[in-house]
Amino acid sequence: MRLVVLNDNVPAEGLLNDWGWSVLVEGKHRFLFDADTRGEILLHNAEALGVSLKGLDFAVLSHWHYDHYGGFSTIAELNPGLELYAPPGGNIRGLNIAEMHEAGRIADGVWTSGALDGFEQAVGVETPSGLVVIVGCSHPGPDRLTEAVLEVSGYKRAHLVIGGFHYPSRAVLDRLAKMSEFIAPAHCSGEKAKAYVRREYPEKFVSVKTGSTIEL
Ligand SMILES: [Fe+2]
Numbered sequence: 001m002r003l004v005v006l007n008d009n010v011p012a013e014g015l016l017n018d019w020g021w022s023v024l025v026e027g028k029h030r031f032l033f034d035a036d037t038r039g040e041i042l043l044h045n046a047e048a049l050g051v052s053l054k055g056l057d058f059a060v061l062s063h064w065h066y067d068h069y070g071g072f073s074t075i076a077e078l079n080p081g082l083e084l085y086a087p088p089g090g091n092i093r094g095l096n097i098a099e100m101h102e103a104g105r106i107a108d109g110v111w112t113s114g115a116l117d118g119f120e121q122a123v124g125v126e127t128p129s130g131l132v133v134i135v136g137c138s139h140p141g142p143d144r145l146t147e148a149v150l151e152v153s154g155y156k157r158a159h160l161v162i163g164g165f166h167y168p169s170r171a172v173l174d175r176l177a178k179m180s181e182f183i184a185p186a187h188c189s190g191e192k193a194k195a196y197v198r199r200e201y202p203e204k205f206v207s208v209k210t211g212s213t214i215e216l
Contacts, residue, residue: 010209039074062136113148130159
């Protein structure tokens with residue numbers, strides 16, 4: 001089981017890049033979490049990384065901001081009628097939107113936090129290493145999203161929390177550190193947050209950029 005970061009704000013040689021976030025989850029289910037800003041970046045990077053964006057089981061959108069849903073029209077062309085679990089408030093032609101409100105189970109071993117503040121969700125994925133929490137931009141706070149995922153999934157702690165943390169305070173990162181064995185600040189987390197986790201929790205810090213693959 002692994003996570004493939006198709007695009008992060010941090011570039012990598014040989015891959016296209018912009019401001020956005022998209023992670024392919026390959027495990028019991030193959031699904032896309034967020035779809036970056038531009039479909040052509042996803043297509044290029046997926047090919048360069050040797051993964052397919054066809055034949056997905058479903059997709060998840062964290063929240064309706066363009067740097068997370070911009071590439072979904074391309075995903076719809078490759079996977080017509082694919083189920084997209086999304087917070088209320090948007091639509092993508094060619095995808096079947098399942099509006100998520102409350103916390104719950106999306107698929108076997110995959111849970112949603114529900115749309116916190118009616119706006120943004122995170123998912124929890126069961127892996128051989130434990131529960132992995134994937135967040136988008138964490139407008140409601142990565143700590144609140146992780147708490148919600150832990151509660152609905154029944155896990156006491158996460159193995160990894162990965163995604164955009166939205167320029168969190170130190171207190172938020174300290175809370176997150178108590179909830180997870182590893183922390184991968186990415187996308188909109190900000191350099192200060194990355195530096196803080198790297199310095200205060202070196203044993204937990206996981207560095208992520210475009211093209212990173214995390215084996216679980
Ligand atoms: Fe974002």
